[in-house]
Amino acid sequence: MKRLAVIGASYLQEPLIRRAKELGYETHVFAWKANDVGESIADVFYPISIIEKDEILNVCKDLELDGICTIASDLAAVTVNYVADKLGLPGNSMEASARSTNKHLMREAFEKNGDPSPLSILVHSAADLEGRELSFPVIVKPLDRSGSRGITKVMRREDLEDAVTAAREQGFEDNALVEEFVTGQEYSVEYISYHGEHHFLALTEKYTTGNPHFIETGHIEPASVDPDILCRVKEIVCHALDSLGITDSASHTEIKISQGGDIKIIEIGGRMGGDFIGSDLVRLSTGVDFVRAVIQVATGEEPDLNPVCTPGSAGVRFIVSNEDIYAFDSVRKNAPELILRSDIKEINGAVNDSSSRFGYFIMRADKRESLEKYMPLYGEE
Numbered sequence: 001m002k003r004l005a006v007i008g009a010s011y012l013q014e015p016l017i018r019r020a021k022e023l024g025y026e027t028h029v030f031a032w033k034a035n036d037v038g039e040s041i042a043d044v045f046y047p048i049s050i051i052e053k054d055e056i057l058n059v060c061k062d063l064e065l066d067g068i069c070t071i072a073s074d075l076a077a078v079t080v081n082y083v084a085d086k087l088g089l090p091g092n093s094m095e096a097s098a099r100s101t102n103k104h105l106m107r108e109a110f111e112k113n114g115d116p117s118p119l120s121i122l123v124h125s126a127a128d129l130e131g132r133e134l135s136f137p138v139i140v141k142p143l144d145r146s147g148s149r150g151i152t153k154v155m156r157r158e159d160l161e162d163a164v165t166a167a168r169e170q171g172f173e174d175n176a177l178v179e180e181f182v183t184g185q186e187y188s189v190e191y192i193s194y195h196g197e198h199h200f201l202a203l204t205e206k207y208t209t210g211n212p213h214f215i216e217t218g219h220i221e222p223a224s225v226d227p228d229i230l231c232r233v234k235e236i237v238c239h240a241l242d243s244l245g246i247t248d249s250a251s252h253t254e255i256k257i258s259q260g261g262d263i264k265i266i267e268i269g270g271r272m273g274g275d276f277i278g279s280d281l282v283r284l285s286t287g288v289d290f291v292r293a294v295i296q297v298a299t300g301e302e303p304d305l306n307p308v309c310t311p312g313s314a315g316v317r318f319i320v321s322n323e324d325i326y327a328f329d330s331v332r333k334n335a336p337e338l339i340l341r342s343d344i345k346e347i348n349g350a351v352n353d354s355s356s357r358f359g360y361f362i363m364r365a366d367k368r369e370s371l372e373k374y375m376p377l378y379g380e381e
Helices: 011-022 037-041 053-060 074-087 094-099 103-113 157-170 227-244 277-286 290-298 322-334
Strands: 003-007 026-030 044-046 067-069 120-123 138-142 152-154 176-180 185-194 197-208 216-221 249-257 263-269 313-318 339-344 359-365
Touching (some): 003 011, 003 074, 011 037, 011 277, 011 290, 037 044, 053 074, 067 074, 067 290, 074 094, 103 120, 103 176, 103 227, 103 263, 138 157, 152 157, 157 176, 185 290, 197 227, 197 277, 227 249, 227 263, 249 277, 249 290, 277 339, 322 359
Parallel strands (some): 003 026, 003 067, 026 044
Antiparallel strands (some): 185 197, 197 216, 216 313, 313 359, 339 359
């Protein structure tokens, strides 16, 4: 029987585990035991933390795996590539894995290869910036986290220390990045790469809370951009994927496009995007089975990118405040056929990052215009 290892067992990995089982794979899932959904749906579950690379490797050596993969997790992607490298399975190189999960190494690669991205300074504390001229506002972020964790827009030099401390506390690396603040509308670009050939899937338009933490409140596909801009986005992202050395995986590139059409790369993850972008929105908006493509690349097969369903428009809105609850009630009352899936919890406390939101609802329509009225407002830059 074909065997696939999956790193991670949270709800993020559920679509991957279920799709692998549908495709006839015996799923071997590794994660810290936390009563997550992947523990119960896996064929075999191993209560090993996703950061224990060598312990996972030792188990995988005896499994005769066809492949190993994950979706929507930078931390898990590191272990995937480590095990794949040691066992001779398809995946990105360890160098590419480091560049696509450590934002400082990523910025160095972009600068070396001429990829447009914000100016960036590596710091341990605000004292490292003494004597350096900064143009405020700046963004302070961890080197190695996703999901808006530890990100702060800083308007004054005297607030840098608190922001750097917050970023260091959220990251695994004991440093932070202080970066140029880039203005413009946020998007993400979804690709699948196989043997170094990059296949564009979708451009996702993003909504955030805006200043100061930029927590994502919704996504919609396809994004509404000029065709010439989209062509430039594809050229820039393909070049940047080569700069990082990404060859065999999904990728999720976050960019900003200014009103004047200037494009800057914020960061690239060598894995599928989370927030239901890769697992749901890409398939609904393009017809492409992105999750299957990830499995195919991980097992050495050329990805099948032919549509499996009729393309349309798709969006997800997250529950951050009562306004999002009101929007969900409005859709349910006026256009219930748009709602595909929802999970709404009681609002209890503040939302500090993507992991602390209070649920979501996913919508699908033939045309984008049918969904736009139910999407959140854009946050202030």
